[in-house]
């Protein structure tokens with residue numbers, strides 16, 4: 001198949017600019033997510049660098065050879081920066097400038113400036129380095145990122161592989177894209193175009209996926225205590241109870257209500273009340289295991305569904321939580337306490353609504369018996 005280099009270069013510039021502008025738009029619309037901003041800059045500079053690189057045979061070779069390539073190296077560096085920022089790391093500007101600076105310095109050396117083969121090899125080396133760094137950023141952060149980074153890794157490694165091949169195979173082919181061109185050069189332009197579209201698409205998808213995960217997680221979290229809210233609890237508890245039925249495992253619910261909380265608010269203000277809520281949430285989270293489901297389901301009402309725990313274990317844990325909270329020194333100087341009601345999933349027939357209701361009856365009994373105590377649900381108690 002014959003690829004017309006001139007046409008490809010024009011299409012390449014057009015595509016890079018267009019995708020760059022679309023990325024800029026996505027950045028502006030998407031709460032100015034830095035990853036998209038850096039990628040937009042990389043794409044636009046890629047288009048500009050390719051445009052400058054195409055200005056051959058005009059008697060101003062320094063423009064394509066020096067300026068055009070420096071711009072392309074900065075563009076490659078910014079693609080790396082986009083992925084680095086996505087992985088939560090800071091930008092290292094000296095490294096961003098290093099590729100272009102190295103190129104500019106080498107251009108002062110006539111042997112390099114006049115050797116097509118040498119320039120191709122150094123260009124490829126810099127391109128492989130920045131692409132490899134981008135892949136490395138994603139690879140080392142793949143677990144924390146919580147999104148699928150594999151498509152991006154495949155693209156980056158393919159791109160780096162292409163430049164490795166170019167360094168080996170494209171020694172002395174003319175770089176004069178406007179007149180002669182080379183078959184490898186046509187492939188290069190084509191590959192750059194496809195890679196740019198691909199990396200823009202997968203990066204946008206990763207950014208969007210992560211934003212959705214963050215919104216979802218924020219919607220399920222109680223901002224004051226950092227533990228789950230009622231909605232998160234209902235979802236997770238229903239799943240846990242279904243697992244308990246299937247695997248014939250026990251579960252116990254603790255329903256906790258801070259005592260005389262209104263009095264604390266009225267005497268010491270809402271900020272003191274908030275502090276007490278945050279302290280209790282912290283105790284609950286630190287005393288329970290990862291598989292337990294803890295949440296703040298109302299003003300001063302907390303729950304904890306203990307997975308694979310029997311009645312005795314739950315009772316001991318509730319007692320420890322009650323005691324720890326009662327011993328906590330408060331900034332106000334006063335003392336606070338919590339009442340806790342307990343019911344087992346078995347008593348409720350593994351039905352969440354009923355389980356909450358039984359634990360509530362036990363809690364009512366704890367309040368009625370003087371507060372600052374733990375009561376377990378007893379079928380004969382009401």
Ligand SMILES: Nc1nc2c(ncn2[C@@H]2O[C@H](COP(=O)(O)OP(=O)(O)OP(=O)(O)O)[C@@H](O)[C@H]2O)c(=O)[nH]1
Pocket residue numbers: 224257258259260261262263265269270271272273274277298299300367371
């Ligand atoms: N500071 C603060 N107070 C809250 C929050 N949510 C609910 N409250 C307050 O919690 C108090 C709950 O009062 P009550 O339901 O009467 O319960 P109580 O005073 O703890 O009494 P008992 O439960 O019977 O011991 C109310 O004054 C609410 O305004 C919150 O997010 N922060």
